[in-house]
Amino acid sequence: MLDIRLEGESVDIKPGTQLVLERFNPMFDFDTIQGAKVLDFNLPDTPANRRILGYAHLPQAGNPRRRWYCEKYLSTNLIERGFIKLREVNPEFNLYFTQNLGELFGDYQDVLLSEMLELGSEAAPAAPVADPDLTTAKYCLPSVLNPSFYGNVAVAGYDGIMNQYASGYMTNARVPMFFVRWVLARIGQLTGWTFRGDWWDSNVGQRLIFYNLHSLDQAATMTYCNHLPPISPRNLLKEIRKMFNLYLDFDVRRKVITMDFVDDVLRQPTLYNWTEKGDPRHTKLPDLHGRLELSFDIDQNDATMKPLPLELDKYTTPETAENEGGALIPVKCAFSTLLTDGGSGFAHTDQQGYSPLNKDSKPVATARFLIWNGMQNGAPRATASDGNMILNWSGANGLAKKYWRVYEGFRSRTFALKKMLYLSPADLASFSMRQKIHVRGVDYVIGDMKAGISDSNLIPCETTLWRW
Structure with missing residues (x-):
């Protein structure tokens, strides 16, 4: 079951709600500080959601809050936390999620x-x-x-x-x-x-x-x-x-x-064998840098x-x-x-x-x-x-x-794979982008991940894997 909490309170969500969670590995980006994000999603217009979101739909309520602290749970596993912001109310609440690293120091x-x-x-x-x-x-x-x-x-x-x-x-x-x-x-x-x-x-x-x-x-x-x-x-x-x-x-x-x-992070042992969680098909992308x-x-x-x-x-x-x-x-x-x-x-x-x-x-x-x-x-x-x-x-x-x-040394020898992984809520909750994974005899660093989150306990994840 998908549970979205704003400032500690569970909000009402529509049956079949799906979220797309994106994560990025900072060791591949030297020019930005980028946190996880969730693509725009809607919350239904219900009494509970109106109250939690400060009656943002009412003109009399004035300007709504700029952000709410948000936690997302799937089958009781905390899979991501950060902040959500309100994009519009018409009549549902259109929101987007960010770790707000772009406003790190206020x-x-x-x-x-x-x-x-x-x-x-x-x-x-x-x-x-x-x-x-x-x-x-x-x-x-x-x-x-x-x-x-x-x-x-x-x-x-x-x-x-x-x-x-x-x-x-x-x-x-x-x-x-x-x-x-x-x-x-x-x-x-x-x-x-x-x-x-x-x-x-x-x-x-x-x-x-x-x-x-x-x-x-x-x-x-x-x-x-x-x-x-x-x-x-x-x-x-x-x-x-x-x-x-x-x-x-x-x-x-x-x-x-x-x-x-980063060198110490890369030296850490590989903890996750996700061979059985990966689609056997992939697209291999040679690294043109190195x-x-x-x-x-x-x-x-x-x-x-x-x-x-x-x-x-x-x-x-x-x-x-x-x-x-x-x-x-x-x-x-x-x-x-x-x-x-x-x-x-x-x-x-x-x-x-x-x-x-x-x-x-x-x-x-x-x-x-x-x-x-x-x-x-x-x-x-x-x-x-x-x-x-x-x-x-x-x-x-x-x-x-x-x-x-x-x-x-890693960048000199690596290449990328575009690969689908099918993870459990516990996998997604426990995994950090600083950890390497093992798939079919090869260790990888995950460069980015796009996870489709719904009520299902099987989470499809589009990933870019960099060969270790």
């Missing part, structure tokens, strides 16, 4: 971090802590080599190092750099979401910071958003996902975002980026007999990083910052990450590396080898 969804005053502020620190506690710190002040910070203006005491430290910070060119994890957690406080997962708990997740060029010169107050890039929370998640190849799971009821590594092209948006205002350093060049999967002729799968990350100066060991840039001491300067928009290294050799440091990995695509410790190797 009013803050498309607000740029650089304009988000709600993140907070505090008095500019008179004596900043040089080695803050990672469990509580909002920001750090790493020394960064930058001879051009003040442009053509000579500022007394400035020796070409932002956040210069010698038993304490110099008073000029103090630039706080905020921890990415703290900013995400603060956005979560404002919107009701929390974060978890292997990336969240990892060393790089805890130490990743936003590089910026906005100084505290002559400032009485440190406004947090001044030191953040012009990117929205939704797009920030997408860019972190691209850099570290993350699998993002969204629990819309509990409002929990899980950030795991090779990754991983690249950064480069900050063109930094003289050290001209010409483009080899370290920050793109990475392309080498062509082999297995992937020969395959087109490239482009993944371009809006964030890049800085070079490291071989002499001082500091991160190195060559670009003008923002300071009232230089009347010609103006706020600088930049999107770059560094990794907080802590105090080393008597100086606070943040570079592109944590010692085990580096924020470059190539190299033994680069992002491609550290976070993309398993996925890269």
Whole structure:
């Protein structure tokens, strides 16, 4: 029996009602955050439905609610949850279902971090802590080599190092750099979401910071958003996902975002043998891609980026007999990083910052990450590396080898099958798109699924299976 509940109450449905539920695997889409959805469906005009939907059919009732929390059960199995929205009443209630990931952070969804005053502020620190506690710190002040910070203006005491430290910070060119994890957690406080997962708990997740060029010169107050890039929370998640190849799971009821590594997800054992649930017929689709092209948006205002350093060049999967002729799968990350100066060991840039001491300067928009290294050799440091990995695509410790190797191998050898599966309500309720399935001697990753849901306990599912 199909049971649709809005805000915990079962609604009346017409006999023979059928829903089409679509699910998508996020590891195949680098540019959108897409949740499950149900194609438009109708609820009958009954007294119970009128009440539950707030008498939306009446002009006197005013504008109906924008959304209702919705759970769908089949034979007591919870098969999907999210939100429904009312499209029209004429005279039945025409609705559509979505996990609402397009409005993930509510009013803050498309607000740029650089304009988000709600993140907070505090008095500019008179004596900043040089080695803050990672469990509580909002920001750090790493020394960064930058001879051009003040442009053509000579500022007394400035020796070409932002956040210069010698038993304490110099008073000029103090630039706080905020921890990415703290900013995400603060956005979560404002919107009701929390974060978890292997990336969240990892060393790089805890130490990743936003590089910026906005100084505290002559400032009485440190406004947090001044030191953040012009990117929205939704797009920030997408860019972190691209850099570290993350699998993002969204629990819309509990409002929990899980950030795991795709390579670790793919390494998990196959749990489901659905050989007997599959139609023996299929359509095989060769994958016309098969090779990754991983690249950064480069900050063109930094003289050290001209010409483009080899370290920050793109990475392309080498062509082999297995992937020969395959087109490239482009993944371009809006964030890049800085070079490291071989002499001082500091991160190195060559670009003008923002300071009232230089009347010609103006706020600088930049999107770059560094990794907080802590105090080393008597100086606070943040570079592109944590010692085990580096924020470059190539190299033994680069992002491609550290976070993309398993996925890269999978895409090099895979192909797609269009196949019908016939699942039970329990199958659909227990299965996650992060899990692999086994059919007739072969393991697969499900790319997408379109399930036809009715009162029947046999659910026909159109699927795209990618050979593991």
